[in-house]
Structure formats: C-alpha cells, structure tokens
Amino acid sequence: MEKSKEVFLMTVGEDMKVEIIEAELKKAGIPLLKKHREGGDYLSIYMGRSMYGVDLYVSEESYGIAREILLDLGITDIEGNPVGERNPEKDGKGHQQNKVQVKMFKVGIFLIFLLWLLLWWRSA
Incomplete structure (x- = not known):
C-alpha cells in the first residue's frame, strides 16, 4: 500500500x-494534518493560542475536494x-516579517532573563 503525499492547503x-x-x-472523510509555524505549538500549549499560524495539509488525492469545501x-x-490562491510576492515578505518577529521575541525573552538575573544577583 502506497503512502499518499501530503499537499499544502492553506495557512490559518x-x-x-x-x-x-x-x-x-x-x-467529508478527509484527514487533516496541522503543522504549527515556528514555535507555535509551544505557544499553543503555554498561552492557548499561536501568533504564527497553522499550516494545513491534506492528501494529494483529497486536495480538490477539500479546496471546494473551503471555497x-x-x-x-x-x-x-x-484557498489555493497564494501570492508569491507576499509569501516572501510574510516569511521575512515572521523571522523578524521571532528574532524580536527571542531578544525580548533574553532581556527579561537578563533583568531577572541582575535582580537576583543584587538581592543575594
């Protein structure tokens, strides 16, 4: 039995x-695969939602039916x-903007940790 290939449906x-x-x-009997972007799956667990979005995939055979249902x-x-009408010009910008957001998030977490460490060190 051959494994069906998964195809990108949309990002929600x-x-x-x-x-x-x-x-x-x-x-409709169509299985759905959800893949969180960046650290979205961890954010979903910690905060209850993700700010990065979720990529949805379906099997190649089910793509047409799934697209029609969502349309x-x-x-x-x-x-x-x-569904299925992605703008390649926007995709590059969105991905770049996403990288900047992730970098800013990491810097913010680092600064909070650094502040906590400084306050802990001063109180000791």
Whole structure:
C-alpha cells in the first residue's frame, strides 16, 4: 500500500477557524494534518493560542475536494486569500516579517532573563 503525499492547503491564523476546517473536512472523510509555524505549538500549549499560524495539509488525492469545501464555506487563509490562491510576492515578505518577529521575541525573552538575573544577583 502506497503512502499518499501530503499537499499544502492553506495557512490559518485563528484556532477557531482551524477547528471549523477540521470538522468540515472530517465530515467529508478527509484527514487533516496541522503543522504549527515556528514555535507555535509551544505557544499553543503555554498561552492557548499561536501568533504564527497553522499550516494545513491534506492528501494529494483529497486536495480538490477539500479546496471546494473551503471555497463553498468562504474560508480564507491568514492573509485573506481564498484557498489555493497564494501570492508569491507576499509569501516572501510574510516569511521575512515572521523571522523578524521571532528574532524580536527571542531578544525580548533574553532581556527579561537578563533583568531577572541582575535582580537576583543584587538581592543575594
């Protein structure tokens, strides 16, 4: 039995929208694979939601049906585009902006840790 190839469907930013998509595709018998971007899966556990979005994948055979279902529901991706209509010019900018956000997040965490360390050292 051959394993089917997974195909990118869309990126969704809201957890509620992911749940709606998952439920609708499940009704049609289409399995859905969710991959959180960057550290999104850890943020989902810690804060209850991710600010990076979730990439959704379906099997290659189910892509057409899944796309039709989501188009009928009027569901759009994280940038407001209909399913399967990604703008390559925006994709590069969005990915670059995402990298900057991650870098700023890491710097912020480092500075908070440094401040905590300094306060701890002064109190000792």
